[in-house]
């Protein structure tokens with residue numbers, strides 16, 4: 716296979732692989748930052764490889780490109796027998812007609828991996844929020860992010876509303892009594 720990339724293209728490609736963030740992801744990050752949210756990226760200790768992690772809110776964000784993640788593309792259940800007629804384009808994901816089978820199976824694999832990532836996070840008690848590229852257009856970003864903000868904060872509230880872990884010791888704990896007196 717011949718390498719047809721210019722050094723600039725290769726650099727862009729490599730920096731993308733290293734996880735510098737896509738353009739839609741940058742929009743989300745900028746919005747969060749300017750609204751006072753502090754986040755982490757590429758957190759190894761969090762399962763499912765989310766794009767953005769808001770640890771105090773136990774919330775993981777994925778910013779999905781509409782093409783690569785097949786926004787509104789419904790894959791049929793027929794597995795390997797999948798043929799081009801089975802999959803219709805959506806408004807924001809137009810699968811090329813050339814090499815269509817290749818693209819369909821690529822997008823399908825991405826979707827399957829996404830679902831695996833979301834469920835491993837949810838099983839570990841994380842709230843998963845998926846933001847689509849098309850929801851970040853200039854006319855839509857504010858509405859989208861306000862909704863995201865709502866979800867982030869409601870998760871924080873639910874974390875604090877969890878019942879306290881009961882203290883178990885045969886000895887009395889003066890700190891605990893003091894805390895109870897204050898309430």
Ligand SMILES: [Zn+2]
Pocket residue numbers: 781786807808847848849850
């Ligand atoms: Zn979309």
